Amino acid sequence: MAANDADARAQLIDLAAEFYDQFAGGQIPEMTLPTRTKSNIEYDPESGVWTYGDRTSTRSANSVRGARKLLKAVYTIEFLADQLEEGRSSTLRELYYLSESWDNDEAQFTSQDESNDLVEDLEIVSGVTREDFHMRPEESGATLMGPLRLREQTRRGEREIHCQEDVGEGGYQIPNNPDMIEFLDHDIDFVLCVETGGMRDRLVENGFDDDYNCLVVHLKGQPARATRRITRRLNDELDLPVVVFTDGDPWSYRIFGSVAYGSIKSAHLSEYLATPDARFVGIRPTDIVEYDLPSDPLSDSDVNALESELEDPRFQTDYWEEQIELQLDIGKKSEQQALASRGLDFVTDTYLPERLTEMGVQ
Amino acid sequence: MAANDADARAQLIDLAAEFYDQFAGGQIPEMTLPTRTKSNIEYDPESGVWTYGDRTSTRSANSVRGARKLLKAVYTIEFLADQLEEGRSSTLRELYYLSESWDNDEAQFTSQDESNDLVEDLEIVSGVTREDFHMRPEESGATLMGPLRLREQTRRGEREIHCQEDVGEGGYQIPNNPDMIEFLDHDIDFVLCVETGGMRDRLVENGFDDDYNCLVVHLKGQPARATRRITRRLNDELDLPVVVFTDGDPWSYRIFGSVAYGSIKSAHLSEYLATPDARFVGIRPTDIVEYDLPSDPLSDSDVNALESELEDPRFQTDYWEEQIELQLDIGKKSEQQALASRGLDFVTDTYLPERLTEMGVQ
Numbered sequence: 088m089a090a091n092d093a094d095a096r097a098q099l100i101d102l103a104a105e106f107y108d109q110f111a112g113g114q115i116p117e118m119t120l121p122t123r124t125k126s127n128i129e130y131d132p133e134s135g136v137w138t139y140g141d142r143t144s145t146r147s148a149n150s151v152r153g154a155r156k157l158l159k160a161v162y163t164i165e166f167l168a169d170q171l172e173e174g175r176s177s178t179l180r181e182l183y184y185l186s187e188s189w190d191n192d193e194a195q196f197t198s199q200d201e202s203n204d205l206v207e208d209l210e211i212v213s214g215v216t217r218e219d220f221h222m223r224p225e226e227s228g229a230t231l232m233g234p235l236r237l238r239e240q241t242r243r244g245e246r247e248i249h250c251q252e253d254v255g256e257g258g259y260q261i262p263n264n265p266d267m268i269e270f271l272d273h274d275i276d277f278v279l280c281v282e283t284g285g286m287r288d289r290l291v292e293n294g295f296d297d298d299y300n301c302l303v304v305h306l307k308g309q310p311a312r313a314t315r316r317i318t319r320r321l322n323d324e325l326d327l328p329v330v331v332f333t334d335g336d337p338w339s340y341r342i343f344g345s346v347a348y349g350s351i352k353s354a355h356l357s358e359y360l361a362t363p364d365a366r367f368v369g370i371r372p373t374d375i376v377e378y379d380l381p382s383d384p385l386s387d388s389d390v391n392a393l394e395s396e397l398e399d400p401r402f403q404t405d406y407w408e409e410q411i412e413l414q415l416d417i418g419k420k421s422e423q424q425a426l427a428s429r430g431l432d433f434v435t436d437t438y439l440p441e442r443l444t445e446m447g448v449q
Numbered sequence: 450m451a452a453n454d455a456d457a458r459a460q461l462i463d464l465a466a467e468f469y470d471q472f473a474g475g476q477i478p479e480m481t482l483p484t485r486t487k488s489n490i491e492y493d494p495e496s497g498v499w500t501y502g503d504r505t506s507t508r509s510a511n512s513v514r515g516a517r518k519l520l521k522a523v524y525t526i527e528f529l530a531d532q533l534e535e536g537r538s539s540t541l542r543e544l545y546y547l548s549e550s551w552d553n554d555e556a557q558f559t560s561q562d563e564s565n566d567l568v569e570d571l572e573i574v575s576g577v578t579r580e581d582f583h584m585r586p587e588e589s590g591a592t593l594m595g596p597l598r599l600r601e602q603t604r605r606g607e608r609e610i611h612c613q614e615d616v617g618e619g620g621y622q623i624p625n626n627p628d629m630i631e632f633l634d635h636d637i638d639f640v641l642c643v644e645t646g647g648m649r650d651r652l653v654e655n656g657f658d659d660d661y662n663c664l665v666v667h668l669k670g671q672p673a674r675a676t677r678r679i680t681r682r683l684n685d686e687l688d689l690p691v692v693v694f695t696d697g698d699p700w701s702y703r704i705f706g707s708v709a710y711g712s713i714k715s716a717h718l719s720e721y722l723a724t725p726d727a728r729f730v731g732i733r734p735t736d737i738v739e740y741d742l743p744s745d746p747l748s749d750s751d752v753n754a755l756e757s758e759l760e761d762p763r764f765q766t767d768y769w770e771e772q773i774e775l776q777l778d779i780g781k782k783s784e785q786q787a788l789a790s791r792g793l794d795f796v797t798d799t800y801l802p803e804r805l806t807e808m809g810v811q
Contacts, residue, residue, distance in 0.1 A: 262617050
């Protein structure tokens with residue numbers, strides 16, 4: 088077992104031991120977790136990301152329902168501990184189905200939400216990430232393209248891959264657990280995270296990664312954990328600036344938010360997944376006005392989402408308040424590919440160079 | 450300009466020339482297209498796929514609306530012809546936005562559906578595929594993993610890649626236009642197309658591609674054109690059997706249908722995209738019963754979808770009628786990962802080997 092795996096396993100066993108000790112001491116076993124709602128996430132100035140606040144809730148075995156929850160936790164801990172010992176992995180969905188084979192019917196999950204939530208609970212209380220439990224997501228991360236040479240530790244041995252020279256036009260597929268990657272050498276000046284596949288392909292076709300020494304990370308909409316993790320590592324370990332390029336609508340600002348500040352659902356992992364240094368390139372509401380981009384009117388749900396962002400602690404900065412208020416004012420949103428209304432090269436010849444210079448990145 | 454590109458360009462110019470000739474001959478210009486509905490697709494015994502029937506509809510310039518449609522077609526033809534000449538490419542969405550820069554306001558698209566439909570119309574009348582027009586999809590194809598060495602022609606030169614030895618655990622990312630790939634050599638016995646990422650990862654973790662000499666193609670839900678195209682080419686050029694492994698519900702049967710028989714939307718491309726030899730491994734309703742898989746009850750929309758499949762010419766075979774009727778009878782559906790209820794190795798040690806032997810593939 089790798090040192091990392093042994094460590095994760097020990098954390099899990101400690102949890103089970105705690106229940107044991109509670110029993111032994113004549114106490115009703117319980118597990119305490121931070122409350123996971125928007126009102127209980129707060130800014131941690133030290134790490135620069137949003138984390139859970141002080142409010143907690145307790146799962147206690149003092150009811151049948153609560154006892155059943157802890158029973159499921161114990162069975163899951165056993166499964167995960169075995170999985171780590173055997174060097175295997177599984178998906179959240181497999182865990183749900185696998186519970187049908189457990190000898191105790193009461194320990195079986197009744198829905199996938201239940202098993203998903205439990206794994207998140209275990210992440211929070213153990214301080215070990217899902218990836219370190221060897222739980223894979225259903226869908227893998229996206230792709231990288233740019234001047235980076237890396238080494239990936241696969242089950243079939245090590246692979247050294249240059250993310251321009253050794254890959255096709257599709258780029259390098261980020262594995263489920265990007266901590267299996269070691270960065271070897273690079274010629275990257277900055278990391279550019281891009282929301283849509285169409286724009287990612289435009290940048291690659293126009294050779295933007297080559298001309299500007301940038302690593303293009305495809306976010307593929309709301310980014311998978313693997314994509315956010317590798318972005319964080321690029322920023323952390325290689326000390327590279329990270330900029331995020333999305334559509335100009337409230338849903339895309341959330342994509343930026345999850346890259347930069349973490350998400351409410353995974354606030355316990357912000358230090359592992361979020362890149363507080365990440366900055367937003369656009370499409371900004373200001374760009375819609377300045378570049379006179381083709382736009383669509385905001386729908387009611389867009390307006391609601393913008394208003395809820397004004398309340399979201401992650402967006403309470405002068406920059407975002409100004410942009411969101413401008414957007415509510417003009418009542419418009421634009422897609423990143425709307426830049427094509429000025430020609431296919433406008434984004435790489437004009438828009439990005441101007442914005443990156445303004446931001447001091449280039 | 451590559452020979453292929455010159456050819457595609459010539460087909461487009463021919464179309465424009467037809468309008469010109471109609472004008473010159475004092476006729477009102479028009480364009481005739483096959484009607485694109487389920488009732489107008491029929492089985493072509495020669496190619497083994499479903500194609501459009503004889504019913505057609507005509508776009509004529511005898512109304513302002515019709516004239517505007519043909520005007521847009523002509524502007525789009527010019528754009529595509531220039532794009533081919535310059536060796537560039539673009540996405541459907543970029544085309545939509547780009548039309549804003551056209552000098553004639555009447556030629557500009559009013560919605561993305563309009564430009565998407567027009568490009569499909571041009572595919573049908575010219576007999577040239579979108580990929581050969583250099584129109585990229587928004588999202589790229591999925592990944593390959595298995596004993597295949599290929600050469601991809603990229604904008605940055607040729608890349609030789611072995612889809613096990615030269616890739617990470619994420620596999621080889623299929624490029625937008627898989628016709629840029631040449632198959633070099635392989636040790637593949639059969640191609641296994643898999644719907645979900647979780648199952649794809651399970652097969653790769655368990656070394657199924659290695660043990661069974663199979664190429665695992667991740668479909669990622671409803672497969673992109675690039676994924677269907679490469680599957681067709683593997684079957685055609687390398688003469689490899691193709692089997693499809695999905696969830697056991699009506700939506701997944703449609704995924705199989707689009708791989709094997711083509712889709713209604715792209716019936717004009719069936720010979721290019723469909724793999725009529727492809728066979729369905731499962732999850733079959735029979736499997737839900739035989740292997741006593743964990744299941745969910747069919748929803749109303751599931752039942753409707755199954756009933757509409759019974760009417761769909763692509764599913765009018767004894768095999769599918771029996772399976773669909775059994776499913777309506779038992780009222781259940783199962784996911785492919787439900788096989789994990791028998792343990793994580795059940796799918797690779799028992800289920801797939803049994804099914805493949807039954808089917809005569811292994």
